[in-house]
Amino acid sequence: MQRAFIAGxxxxxxxxxxxxxxxxxxxxFLGSGISHAAFGGVAIGFFSGINPLTTALIxxxxxAFAIEIISTRGxxxxxxxxxxxxxxxxxxxxxxxxxxxxxxxxLFGYLFGSILAISTEETYIAVGMAAxxxxxxxxxxxxxxxxxxxxxxxxxxGIQVRLIKACxxxxxxxxxxxxxxxxxxxxxxxxxxxxxxxxKLLGQKFYxxxxxxxIVAVISTIAGLVVSYVYDLASGGxxxxxxxxxxxxxxxxxxxx
Numbered sequence: 001m002q003r004a005f006i007a008g009x010x011x012x013x014x015x016x017x018x019x020x021x022x023x024x025x026x027x028x029f030l031g032s033g034i035s036h037a038a039f040g041g042v043a044i045g046f047f048s049g050i051n052p053l054t055t056a057l058i059x060x061x062x063x064a065f066a067i068e069i070i071s072t073r074g075x076x077x078x079x080x081x082x083x084x085x086x087x088x089x090x091x092x093x094x095x096x097x098x099x100x101x102x103x104x105x106x107l108f109g110y111l112f113g114s115i116l117a118i119s120t121e122e123t124y125i126a127v128g129m130a131a132x133x134x135x136x137x138x139x140x141x142x143x144x145x146x147x148x149x150x151x152x153x154x155x156x157x158g159i160q161v162r163l164i165k166a167c168x169x170x171x172x173x174x175x176x177x178x179x180x181x182x183x184x185x186x187x188x189x190x191x192x193x194x195x196x197x198x199x200k201l202l203g204q205k206f207y208x209x210x211x212x213x214x215i216v217a218v219i220s221t222i223a224g225l226v227v228s229y230v231y232d233l234a235s236g237g238x239x240x241x242x243x244x245x246x247x248x249x250x251x252x253x254x255x256x257x
Contacts, residue, residue, distance in 0.1 A: 003123040004115045004225055004235070010130035011178045012191070012221040016214030017137060018175050019196030021168065025148050030067065031192035033082035035176045037063045038185050040089030042110050043096035052110060053122075053177055060173035063089065068169060113184035113236030115225070126178050133174050140167050145206060182221075183236035191217065194243040201250040216246050 022031050041059025045052030063085050071078035097107060109117065118126075143164050147154045155161055172192070179188035199213035224239030 001116070001225070001229065003118050003120060005222065007118055007123045007126040007178075008115055008182055008221040008225060008239075009218055010127045011175065011182050012217035013214050014130040014133050014137075014171075014175050015179060015191045016195045016199075016217035017134065017141075017210055018171055019192055019194070019217065020199060020210045020213045021144060021148065021196070022172070022192050023196035023200055024145075027078075028189075028193045029079055029082055030064075031172060031176070032189040033067070033086045034060055034064050034172060035179075035185060035188045035192065037085050037089035038176055038180060038188075039093040039111075040096075042107075042180070042185070043093035043100075046100045046107070047096040053125075053180065056180060057173065057177040059089075060176055061170060064169040064173050065166070068165065109184070110180055111184050111186050112234060113180075113182055113187065115182045115235050116229075118181055122181060126181070129174055129178055133171050136167060137171050140164050141210075144168055183239055187236050187240045190240040190243055194240075194247050195220070198243075198247045198250045201247075201254045216243070220246060 022028055038056045038060050040063075041056030042052040044050075044059060045055035048055070067078065067081045067085055070076050070081040076084075108114075143154070143159050144167075146157075146159060147161055147164055151161060175192070176188055179191055182188075183191060195213040195217040196209075198216050199209045199211075203209035203212045220242040221239055224242050225235055227233065227242070228235040228238040
């Protein structure tokens with residue numbers, strides 16, 4: 001439980017910050033696509049005997065940049081490119097997993113999360129990656145906000161748009177891989193969207209929205225772990241259900257005002 005709390009809080013902080021920009025940039029489907037594409041990366045790890053989290057990170061980064069390149073330089077819409085990689089990665093994962101002889105128990109943890117079984121090494125990795133991600137993201141946050149609302153003006157002002165976008169995609173891939181052990185591949189997209197969506201309903205100024213998003217993500221993670229431990233429930237699913245509850249409350253409060 002101690003390792004679960006440490007890793008969960010670190011991941012939630014990072015996810016909360018990223019979620020704000022995912023919602024503001026309206027790329028929720030991109031986050032969902034990359035998170036489900038991680039299944040292909042995990043399958044590569046099982047098939048090759050390499051740590052699945054390592055292969056998932058490399059694969060998610062590759063998919064994120066591939067989607068960006070195809071959608072910006074080619075004649076394919078972004079949602080179409082996401083759909084291609086989404087389905088292709090899932091199909092590849094199924095094929096590779098079917099060729100593996102011992103996958104059933106471990107695979108369930110990667111799909112739906114196994115935070116209570118997280119090791120000390122994985123905790124250090126999760127905290128380190130989250131801390132590094134937050135530090136890097138703090139340097140690009142202002143420019144990314146500028147790009148989000150007016151990309152053409154950002155280019156005119158000399159902002160390295162491609163570099164900032166690359167850092168954003170890299171950050172998204174990192175938080176997805178961290179979240180795989182927390183809530184699983186199937187549910188990580190919820191952590192990428194719901195905190196930011198909830199914060200947008202409650203906040204007005206940008207930094208206030210970022211703060212609310214991070215707080216919602218952290219409180220939901222802590223509450224989900226406690227409730228899942230007390231009532232012997234699936235931790236990943238419980239965390240996401242509490243996130244949805246927060247979103248529902250925020251929606252009702254917004255309607256009254």
